Every structure is written in C-alpha cells, then in structure tokens.
Amino acid sequence: MNNLSSNELVLVQNVSKFFGKKGNIVTALQNVTISVSQSENLALVGETGSGKTTLGRITCGLEKQSKGKVLLLGKEINEYKKNNLWKVTQYIHQDPYGAINPLETVREILERPLRFLLAIKNSEERNELLREAIVSSGLDVSYLDKKGSDLSGGEKQRILIARAFIVKPKYVVVDEPTTMIDFIHRDEIIETLRAMGNSFGATLLLITHDIMVVPKIANKVAVLQTGKIIEYGETMEVLKSPYHPYTAFLAAINPQKLLGNKKIMDYLDNYGQNKTKIIGTDHGCSYAPLCPLADSHCRENVPPLMEASSNHYVTCFKPGQFNF
Amino acid sequence: MTGNENVLEVRNLSVFYSSYGAQKKAVNSISFNLKRGEILGIVGESGAGKSTIGKAIMGIIDPPSYATGEIMFGGKNIIGMNNYRLNKIRWNKITMIFQASMNSLNPVQSIRSNFISILRDKMGIYDKSESEKRIDETLANVNLPTGVKDYFPHEMSGGMKQRILISLAMITYPEIVIADEPTTALDVITEYYVLSILKRTLKASGSSMIYITHDLPSVVFTADRMIVMKDGIIVEQGSTEDIVEAPKDEYTRKLVSTLNEVKN
Numbered sequence: 389m390n391n392l393s394s395n396e397l398v399l400v401q402n403v404s405k406f407f408g409k410k411g412n413i414v415t416a417l418q419n420v421t422i423s424v425s426q427s428e429n430l431a432l433v434g435e436t437g438s439g440k441t442t443l444g445r446i447t448c449g450l451e452k453q454s455k456g457k458v459l460l461l462g463k464e465i466n467e468y469k470k471n472n473l474w475k476v477t478q479y480i481h482q483d484p485y486g487a488i489n490p491l492e493t494v495r496e497i498l499e500r501p502l503r504f505l506l507a508i509k510n511s512e513e514r515n516e517l518l519r520e521a522i523v524s525s526g527l528d529v530s531y532l533d534k535k536g537s538d539l540s541g542g543e544k545q546r547i548l549i550a551r552a553f554i555v556k557p558k559y560v561v562v563d564e565p566t567t568m569i570d571f572i573h574r575d576e577i578i579e580t581l582r583a584m585g586n587s588f589g590a591t592l593l594l595i596t597h598d599i600m601v602v603p604k605i606a607n608k609v610a611v612l613q614t615g616k617i618i619e620y621g622e623t624m625e626v627l628k629s630p631y632h633p634y635t636a637f638l639a640a641i642n643p644q645k646l647l648g649n650k651k652i653m654d655y656l657d658n659y660g661q662n663k664t665k666i667i668g669t670d671h672g673c674s675y676a677p678l679c680p681l682a683d684s685h686c687r688e689n690v691p692p693l694m695e696a697s698s699n700h701y702v703t704c705f706k707p708g709q710f711n712f
Numbered sequence: 713m714t715g716n717e718n719v720l721e722v723r724n725l726s727v728f729y730s731s732y733g734a735q736k737k738a739v740n741s742i743s744f745n746l747k748r749g750e751i752l753g754i755v756g757e758s759g760a761g762k763s764t765i766g767k768a769i770m771g772i773i774d775p776p777s778y779a780t781g782e783i784m785f786g787g788k789n790i791i792g793m794n795n796y797r798l799n800k801i802r803w804n805k806i807t808m809i810f811q812a813s814m815n816s817l818n819p820v821q822s823i824r825s826n827f828i829s830i831l832r833d834k835m836g837i838y839d840k841s842e843s844e845k846r847i848d849e850t851l852a853n854v855n856l857p858t859g860v861k862d863y864f865p866h867e868m869s870g871g872m873k874q875r876i877l878i879s880l881a882m883i884t885y886p887e888i889v890i891a892d893e894p895t896t897a898l899d900v901i902t903e904y905y906v907l908s909i910l911k912r913t914l915k916a917s918g919s920s921m922i923y924i925t926h927d928l929p930s931v932v933f934t935a936d937r938m939i940v941m942k943d944g945i946i947v948e949q950g951s952t953e954d955i956v957e958a959p960k961d962e963y964t965r966k967l968v969s970t971l972n973e974v975k976n
Contacts, residue, residue, distance in 0.1 A: 435902070573757070597900055634901075647952070652904070653908055
C-alpha cells in the first residue's frame, strides 16, 4: 500500500485528524495510510464515528489533516488553489434535501460551475454540457427548467450527481449516496454513479455503511473502525473471505446467512455488553473486548495493518478464523 | 412462542387517501392474520402501502381519508370504532414504535415523565414505587441502565433513543406492537443490536409484532413470517425461510436476488 505507482490518484500517508480543543481532543483518524488508483473505485465502510467521512473529506481538501501528508495527482493537496482543486475533485453531499436550493432552477444549479469554475463564456457550449450531464444522470432535458422544490429525493440526488460530474473531475467523493433512498431505487442510483464515473473518466471514493452496495460499484474496499483501517483489499475477496471479525459481521448481512443464524444473536449480545469498552482501549487490539477469539496476546499487543494474503490487509492476529 | 390463535385478523382492508378532491387507493383489499407471539414482517418499497396498514391498525387514518374492510381485534372491528373505544386499545393493547426515532421524544421531557404519562393515562397506575419498578424492569429488558430515566433525549445516542422507544411501546405489556422502520437512522451494527433486543423482548413477553420496513435482510433476521407488498397489494406471503429460499412471485425474486449478489 505504501508503494507509489504511476497511476496513483490520491495518496494518504500517515494521516491523523483531531477535533476539539486542548483537554477535550477527539481522535477521528489515527495514522491512516491508503491510496486510490486511477479508475479503481474505492469504498470506505464503517459505522458512525469510525472516521470514514473525515477521511473522505480530507482526500478532497474539504478538511485539513492534523498530521501526515495527502497527495492529489502527486501534488500536496493543501498547495492547490481552491479553483484548481475543484476542477480536479468534487464532493457529493449526503443529504440531497439540504444541498439543493429550492428556489433555483436545475439550469441555474448546474450552470454555476460552468460559468464560474470552468469560465465557459459561450452559451451554446454550456448548453451542450448541461444536456450531456442531465441525460447521463438519468433525467431528461425538460428537468432543466424545474425548480429545486419540484424535485423528489431521488431526482435531487441525480441533480447533485450531475453537478459534480459536469466539471469533468478526476476524483469524486460520494458521501452516503443511498441513505435517503429505499433499496429498490438504491441500485439505480449506484448504477448511475458507476456509469457516470466511467463515461466522465472519474474515479470514485464511496463512503457508506451499507456494505451491500459496495460490490456494485467499488473494486477496492477499506473497512474503518475507531479511526483506523482494519481491513483493506479487493471487494469480492474481502466480502467472500473476510479476515476481521467485524468485517465478517458486515458480510453476514444478507438473507441467506441471516436465516436462523444463532451465532449472529450471540455476537450481538456480546456487542451489547462490551461496546463501550472499544473506545479508549490504550493497549492491545481495540476490537478485543468484542472479539469472540481474543486471547491474552490480542489484549496486550496492537495488531498492525499486515498483509495476510496478497493485497488483502487486516489488523488481526487471527485473520479469517472467525466466520458466521 | 407462536401459537395458533390469531390476535389480529385483517379482511379485505382497503385504505383511500384523498387530498384536494383526488382519491388514491393506498391499500387494495388485502387480508392477513397475525398469530399470538409471532413477528410478521411487511416489506415493500416506498409507496407500497405498508405504513398505511400500521396506521389503519392504530386507527389513525384521519378524514377525509378512510379505510374499509375489517380489522378484527379481540372480537371487535377497529375500523369504524369511535375514539373513546379506540383509546382503550391504542397504546395499551396495541402500541407502535415510530419511524423517526430522533424526533419522537419530546426534547423538554425527561425519559421518566414519558413513561409515567403512559402508565397513568393508559394503565391507571399512579403509585410511585409501582411505576418506578415497571420502568426499571422495561429498561433492563432493552439493556439500558436505570439511570437513563433522568436523561433528556438530547443526552442520548440514536441507538439509546431507539431502545427508549421500544421500551415505551413495551411498558403496557401490549398484545401487538407495530414497528414502522424502527432502525432506519442507525448504522448496521447498532441496527441489528436493536433488532436483537426487540426480538428477545417480544419473545419473552409473548407479544406479537408487525415489523414494517423496506430492508429485506433485517426482516429475515427478525420475522417468523413475512408479507411482500407492491402498489397496495400483497404479492406474496409465507414463512421467512420459504420466501428467501424459494420466492414464488417475480417481484419477490427480484428483491431476494439483488441482495444475494455478494454470495455468488
């Protein structure tokens, strides 16, 4: 993961992020190293507070890291001028209801980046780009004259996607695109994102807690917990043979595995009794209080992120030994 | 455990919503039974009519919208019942866990006073030690420390609030609990943790539950039997195992297959 290759888009090196003031510091990320390669979509999975959104926002310059280095196309991200940065990277917000001005028409919303960011003076050219973006987001051209308030949640989401891709960025961070949508339409939004990433030549970073959508869009997945990457690898490889017990739980959330599975109930019981202990563990594996396999070695030594099999990394001394 | 006796019988239920003179049939002549001690899942996409069924059972479909058919509970039809009679059933024999956990608790009311108002108004329990005892007992059932009684909603996490809502619904020892998307705002592990608690509490108390959601895996985890709805009608109903392993209907097959892609 540390090797710089030529098609590296984003490189995050030993990044930590702290929030709060002296005396009351919250650690959102602890010494995270990860890279995103061109045309290889990455998904960040984790529960609330695991640091996935913070990491996503740091990689597109919306948040500044407290420690460490972030390179975007080989250049330190903090050295970019804002205008140049937004031509290369875009961020799609989680809440479509809050991210779209209800009083503006779709045309006004989508035209703004073209006028001010790309400075396209020719209105014919702008119209061409507008049409291209709106059609590939799955809506038809008549939507350009609708107001933000006339759109449904799914349509707002599509406009947000179109607005991000219209500047032809190289790298797009998508924060929880499916939380507001029911799961029949979830696949359609994910498919739109994937297709637009392909046709506009952008690499996606998907932030989600819903592991079911990951294989539909991302080639690589990183699982985060309490500000650390606990597992990283090829999506199918990670989902089929998860090494970390927490990933094993996430991968077990599908109908076939849930059916009458006693082990899941036991795991959840154990989680309820010990969940407060995983925050603030100073030594040993931070997951040990919840882990069914933890022994004294796990409680005393912190497992580093190690390569358990080729290109499949995990912070666990007993990779793959626990499964549902 | 699941008995053979029906606690609730729904026959030819239709619900019509009207707004600005236009009428829409949200639920179209559906029938099903709920057995004692059973967890029945209702799955479907937005607009399938699943939440409407919950509302009809609670008797909270307000005019000009109306329901027709029969919802038989304790030998009486809930549809057409007046408010005085409904209030004897509502939040006493039939309770509900609402969708928006974050907004369902009054921000200026402590958790204790939420419980006490239910115990007084619905159960007629005014005795302080008796009500404290009952509150402690229900809180213990959802794995919360008794200290949370003095908390206000903003002092608690989403998962805790959700468990408070479950215990508010369970404190009257209801015969039926209706849970409408009780875990939408929670992340995966908290969601399944809350569901495991809900399931355990129900099985211990012998109450039945109607679990309404669009999330199929969570129904498979929670429910004994399930109903799949689309556009106001039931497309398939049966035991959870049967539906997951051998879905008969086209739409159900689509639902199950989208979720099993990982496996293959």
